[in-house]
Amino acid sequence: MEAxxxxxxxxxxxxxxxxxxxxxxxxxxxxxxxxxxxKSAYWHDVFERFGQSRLERFFLVAExxxxxxxxxxxxxxxxEVRAWEFGSAPCGWVLALSVEPRARLHGIGQALFEAISIExxxxxxxxxxxxxARDNRLHLLFFRSEGMMAGPxxxxxxxxx
Amino acid sequence: MKLQISSRLAIFALxxxxxxxxxxxxxxxxxxxxxxxxxxxxxxxxxxxxxxxxRSVRGARGGYQFxxxxxxxxxxxxxxxxxxxxxxxxxxxxxxxxxxxxxxEVLGEIxxxxxxxxxxxxxxxxxxxxxxxxxxxxxxxx
Numbered sequence: 001m002e003a004x005x006x007x008x009x010x011x012x013x014x015x016x017x018x019x020x021x022x023x024x025x026x027x028x029x030x031x032x033x034x035x036x037x038x039k040s041a042y043w044h045d046v047f048e049r050f051g052q053s054r055l056e057r058f059f060l061v062a063e064x065x066x067x068x069x070x071x072x073x074x075x076x077x078x079x080e081v082r083a084w085e086f087g088s089a090p091c092g093w094v095l096a097l098s099v100e101p102r103a104r105l106h107g108i109g110q111a112l113f114e115a116i117s118i119e120x121x122x123x124x125x126x127x128x129x130x131x132x133a134r135d136n137r138l139h140l141l142f143f144r145s146e147g148m149m150a151g152p153x154x155x156x157x158x159x160x161x
Numbered sequence: 162m163k164l165q166i167s168s169r170l171a172i173f174a175l176x177x178x179x180x181x182x183x184x185x186x187x188x189x190x191x192x193x194x195x196x197x198x199x200x201x202x203x204x205x206x207x208x209x210x211x212x213x214x215x216r217s218v219r220g221a222r223g224g225y226q227f228x229x230x231x232x233x234x235x236x237x238x239x240x241x242x243x244x245x246x247x248x249x250x251x252x253x254x255x256x257x258x259x260x261x262x263x264x265x266e267v268l269g270e271i272x273x274x275x276x277x278x279x280x281x282x283x284x285x286x287x288x289x290x291x292x293x294x295x296x297x298x299x300x301x302x303x
Contacts (some may be wrong), residue, residue, distance in 0.1 A: 135275060140281035143234075146290065148280065 013065035014108060016115040019051045019076065023061050026073040034098050046078060046096070056081040058119045062099075062108050075099035077112040081123045086153060092120030092128035097139070113146050131155060162275055167243040170197060170205045175239060176291060178215060178227035179284050187224040208242050229284070236287065237279040246279060247272025 019027065024047050025040075032038045050059040057080040061073050077097045083090040094116060097107045120128050129151055132139045164172075174191050178184055192202045206225055209215045214229040239248055247269075255261035282290075 097283060134277040140277065141235075141283060141286075144281045144286045145289070146281065147293070 005091050006103065014062050014111050015065050016060055016062050016111055017040075019047060019059040019061045021047060023076075027061070030073055030076070030100055031098055034101065048108070050078050050080065056108055056123050058116055060112060060115050060119075062112050073100070074103045075108045075112055077116050079116050079120070081120065081125055088153075089127075090125050092116070092123070092125050094128060094130040097130075097142075109142055110146065164240060165244050166197075167202070167205050167208075168240045170195065170202055171209055171239050171243060172236060172287075174202070174206065174209065174225070175214060175227065175229070175234070176283055176287055178225060179229070179231050180288060182227060185218055185222065185224040188240050190224070205243075208245050209239075212242055214239070231285040231288070232283055235280050236274060237280045240279060247276050 024043055028040045028043045050057040059078050062075045063073055079094045081090055082093050172197055177191055188199045188202045192199045210217055214223045216228040218224055218226055
């Protein structure tokens, strides 16, 4: 993607760009505010694997075009193109999406979603996918509102004795 | 899964009214579109009024107007005004057996998915889906 894409989202003027290593402490802090868990090692590892302009792997962050919000990062999205896992043709996967709680309902999630959609299309795939916990109403409502429907796969699991 | 006719009518009526925020429609107008009796539809509209999702407008050109929040009201919110989706706790034949408990577990899985699906689709999302279906219907065949 270009170094930065300006997006008008609600009352905020946003910039969506690839994550830099200096963003990761802010990503860790945002994720901790949202989930209540600090996962510093995890997010640094994600950045190693998905950041730094890797082909078909995307770690994008949204920030206010002007430093009006006082927040370094307003949200982030992580995804990649995967091929032939579970027998699936190449497809874009959204692996993580988070928006600053104080900045929600201003189109930030939508801007991130659209930005990664563009990246997936540029990478040559025509479908994108994600997985959401059934009781995560907020994420389900968001992804549905972006036009996502149930796909042809069913996630299965079992307790290991 | 199959919805009761009242749930279906309520969803259709809300979609018609929410498509344009200042739109007013009469029971006869909606009934004609979906081929249902005014009597049945009037009962459905009364339930929607009591739930605060529509309001009744009096006068010569009166009718009903959408009164909810299209980004907050889900299909589950509407359906549950008329019927229960899943979570059937009433006793059923064989419930006390291990077979019965296993069957209840499987059926519960289906109910959970149905509730999660219906609870994640708002009126706004449905309006987008309707628009998409309308556009795909117009697409010329190649």
